[in-house]
Amino acid sequence: MKAPTPGRWASTEWLEDTLEWGARALAPHGLTLRAWTQPHARPWSTALRLETDADPVWLKAPGDGALFEVPLLVLLAxxxxxxxxRPLxxxxxxxxxLLPDGGEVSRVAYGGTTPPERMxxxxxxxxxxxxxxxxxxxAxxxxxxxxxRPTRMPRLLEQTIAVLEAERAPAALSREDAARLRAVLPAYAEACAELEASGIAPTLQHDDLHDSNILARGPVIIDxxxxxxxxxxxxxLATLNSIAFHHKLAPDxxxxxxVVDAYTDAWTDLHDRPTLRRLVSLAQRVGPLTRSLSYRQALTNVDEPAWREYGDAMPxxxxEVFEADLPRRPPLLG
Known part of the structure; x- marks a missing residue:
C-alpha cells in the first residue's frame, strides 16, 4: 500500500521519481528542467512548479481518492x-x-476577490x-x-449517514444528528425528484468552483x-457560498x-427564469451531500494529522442540509 499523504509527497523517493518523470515528459516539448519548487502539499493533492528554459510548467499529483482527475483532464482535452x-x-x-502555466487565478488577478459581475x-x-x-x-x-445524479442521491445520503455514524472522530456523526438527517430523508428525496423531473441533463459538475480555481486568462477552470x-x-452551492464569504454579502x-441568472442563461431553452432560480435553490439544498462525499474522497489514505485536521468536514x-440562512437557499422543508 502507498504511504499516506501528504507525507508521501515530501519523501526523497517520491520527489526523485516524480522529478525524473517530469524531466522526461518535458523533453518532447523541447523543454529542460532547470529548477523546481513545491508550493503546496495538501492531503488531497500536491503541485510542483518546474522552471524550464522557457515558461514554467506545473506537475500535479492528485490524492489517492481523486486519481480520476488525471484521465478526466486528458478526456476533456x-x-x-x-x-x-490542456495537459502536456x-x-x-x-x-x-503535466500542465502549462496559465497565469494568475482570478482572485489574485482582481486584487484579492473577483467582482461578482466578473464571476x-x-x-x-x-x-x-x-x-x-x-x-x-x-464516459x-x-x-x-x-x-x-439526483436519482442516486437519496440512497447515497442514507448510506452516508450510516457510514459517518460509525466513523471515528473527528468524522463521526452523532446519534442525534444522524436522527435529524434521517427525519428529512423524505423531503430530501422529493427535492431530488424535482431536480430529476426538470429535464435538465446531468453534466460534469466541478463542485468547488470559486475564483481561486479559475485562471483569469482564458478563463480556464482548474482543480x-x-x-x-x-x-x-x-x-x-460552493460558488455562492464563496461569493458571500469573500464579499461579506447578505443572503438577499x-x-x-x-450571478445565478448569468450562469443559468445556458438553460433558458428549457425553463423560464423563475423556474431556473427555484432549481438552483433545490440543487443547493441537496448539495451538501456532494461536498461531504468529496471530503471523504479527499481524505483517502491520509496520515493521522490530516485526518484530525479535516475529518470533521464530512459531518x-x-x-448544511439544515442551514437556510445562505444565499438563495430556502429551508428544505419550506
Whole structure:
C-alpha cells in the first residue's frame, strides 16, 4: 500500500521519481528542467512548479481518492472542450499530470476577490462547458468520477449517514444528528425528484468552483479533483457560498441574482427564469451531500494529522442540509 499523504509527497523517493518523470515528459516539448519548487502539499493533492528554459510548467499529483482527475483532464482535452487545461503529458500509473502555466487565478488577478459581475462572466462560460459534457457523462463516470445524479442521491445520503455514524472522530456523526438527517430523508428525496423531473441533463459538475480555481486568462477552470457527474446546478452551492464569504454579502444581496441568472442563461431553452432560480435553490439544498462525499474522497489514505485536521468536514457538510440562512437557499422543508 502507498504511504499516506501528504507525507508521501515530501519523501526523497517520491520527489526523485516524480522529478525524473517530469524531466522526461518535458523533453518532447523541447523543454529542460532547470529548477523546481513545491508550493503546496495538501492531503488531497500536491503541485510542483518546474522552471524550464522557457515558461514554467506545473506537475500535479492528485490524492489517492481523486486519481480520476488525471484521465478526466486528458478526456476533456481530447474532446477539445473550452476553458479546460490542456495537459502536456500524463502518467496514469503514477497519477501525474503535466500542465502549462496559465497565469494568475482570478482572485489574485482582481486584487484579492473577483467582482461578482466578473464571476458572472466566468460562470456563463462554465455553464456552456457543462452543457457540452452532457453527451459524455457515462464516459466520465467510467473514469472513476462519482455518479451523483439526483436519482442516486437519496440512497447515497442514507448510506452516508450510516457510514459517518460509525466513523471515528473527528468524522463521526452523532446519534442525534444522524436522527435529524434521517427525519428529512423524505423531503430530501422529493427535492431530488424535482431536480430529476426538470429535464435538465446531468453534466460534469466541478463542485468547488470559486475564483481561486479559475485562471483569469482564458478563463480556464482548474482543480477538478472534487468533481462529480450530477445536476449541473449543484455548482452553485460552493460558488455562492464563496461569493458571500469573500464579499461579506447578505443572503438577499442582488449580486446573487446577477450571478445565478448569468450562469443559468445556458438553460433558458428549457425553463423560464423563475423556474431556473427555484432549481438552483433545490440543487443547493441537496448539495451538501456532494461536498461531504468529496471530503471523504479527499481524505483517502491520509496520515493521522490530516485526518484530525479535516475529518470533521464530512459531518459538518452533511449538516448544511439544515442551514437556510445562505444565499438563495430556502429551508428544505419550506
Amino acid at each position: 481530447e474532446l477539445d472542450l473550452p476553458h479546460v487545461p 503529458a500524463h502518467d496514469l500509473d503514477r497519477g501525474l499530470v 458572472a462572466d466566468h460562470l456563463a462560460l462554465y455553464a456552456h462547458l457543462q452543457r457540452l459534457t452532457e453527451p459524455h457523462v457515462d 466520465i463516470v467510467a473514469l472513476g468520477v462519482g455518479d451523483l 477538478w479533483g472534487d468533481s462529480c457527474v450530477g445536476h449541473p446546478f449543484g455548482t452553485m 444581496d442582488p449580486a446573487f441574482g446577477l 459538518e457538510w452533511l449538516l
